Amino acid sequence: MRIISSDEIEACLEDRPVLETLRRAFRSNTVTPLIPDLAIDRLDQHSGHLSFQPAWTDFAAQGDVSRGYIGCSLALDLPEQNGLSSGLYILFSGSGGQPIALIDGVRLNAWRTAGVHALAAAYLSREDTSRLLVIGDDPRLPRLLSAYAAVRNFTSILLAGVSKETQKRISNQPAMAGVHIGVTNEIHAAQEGADMICVAGPEYDTQTHHSLTYLDPPAGCHIDVLDTTALLPSELLEEARLFSSDLSNPPRSELEWAADLKELAQGNKAGRRYYGQRTLFIPGPGTGLADYALAAHIFLRS
Structure with missing residues (x-):
């Protein structure tokens, strides 16, 4: 499994390819289940939450499992972080099921956020x-x-x-x-x-x-x-x-x-x-589709 750092993400991404990757993602049939955030009770009003954003290739519609991925972003949000949640993205092979990449979630979040908002601006x-x-x-x-x-x-x-x-x-x-x-x-x-x-x-x-x-x-x-x-x-x-x-x-x-x-x-x-x-x-809370598309894009180019 490859560990892809924030510097490697910056080195392999450019704005226009990211936008086109996201455009294709929103046209796809990628499966994106909705998983509620999990509350983390901590003392002295320091409670937070852990969020999961899974997504995977629509293997049934594709008709085979020889290509595609399964992925999930994990983000931890605690008061001490001052609104800047920490996170990771794990990407699995759709054919063999083995983990193939662990990606810095904070930098992925920044590129995904920018790409989604810019794509909306392109249409609107x-x-x-x-x-x-x-x-x-x-x-x-x-x-x-x-x-x-x-x-x-x-x-x-x-x-x-x-x-x-x-x-x-x-x-x-x-x-x-x-x-x-x-x-x-x-x-x-x-x-x-x-x-x-x-x-x-x-x-x-x-x-x-x-x-x-x-x-x-x-x-x-x-x-x-x-x-x-x-x-x-x-x-x-x-x-x-x-x-x-x-x-x-x-x-x-x-x-x-x-x-x-x-x-x-x-x-x-x-x-x-x-x-x-x-x-x-106004963006919605679900980011699984965009995270998944960008994680696969990063894996193929880093």
């Missing part, structure tokens, strides 16, 4: 999208913005509430060459000129999740929600066309969803219907 943002506003801080932002740049030609990126460390890492991304990157505190005014808005998380100097009551994107804007705990205005959720990654397990069951990435990738549902429509993407 306008093709002439060039101005991006990022609200809030998240350590995955440099990887996410690099993936965005693989699907849209950004000329300007404004960062609001992003730490200086994250700002520096964003600026150092090769995909940001030629892109004007600025910082603003005037979020309300900045959103008026945005073609796309990324709700990334709370501002770096706050300890609580933010309520975006002021969020009122212009017509035609695509809103990509990285921080699923952010409180979005009810008017926006009612007016925008809503999308998720997998509606078999939606992030919020009370909302009216238009389609998920499976339906978009397979051509069964439409994304943006007209130029001035506001679209909004």
Whole structure:
């Protein structure tokens, strides 16, 4: 069994191949059972949870077991980790059943998250999208913005509430060459000129999740929600066309969803219907399909 480190993952992955791998995954018949998270009771309000995201080739539909994989991501989330869960991905041979790879789950998570959100942006943002506003801080932002740049030609990126460390890492991304990157505190005014808005998380100097009551994107804007705990205005959720990654397990069951990435990738549902429509993407909790596809991609290329 090969152990694939975070450095090896970085060395073998590029944004565009990752996006196409994920696109093919959402078009496939990969089996992705839903396994509830397991609560871990610990003293002094230090409880956490352990999550499993299994997936495997649809061997029955394929008609043989000579090719394909069986895999599962394991993620541990404890309060001491400050929102950054640790994890591993184990990949088995579909024919022999032996474990063939153990992959760093944290770096896999970063690439998978970026790829899924960028794939959604490819379907839902306008093709002439060039101005991006990022609200809030998240350590995955440099990887996410690099993936965005693989699907849209950004000329300007404004960062609001992003730490200086994250700002520096964003600026150092090769995909940001030629892109004007600025910082603003005037979020309300900045959103008026945005073609796309990324709700990334709370501002770096706050300890609580933010309520975006002021969020009122212009017509035609695509809103990509990285921080699923952010409180979005009810008017926006009612007016925008809503999308998720997998509606078999939606992030919020009370909302009216238009389609998920499976339906978009397979051509069964439409994304943006007209130029001035506001679209909004919130990922679902299930990541088994994307993790599986990316783990196999890494195994074959590392």
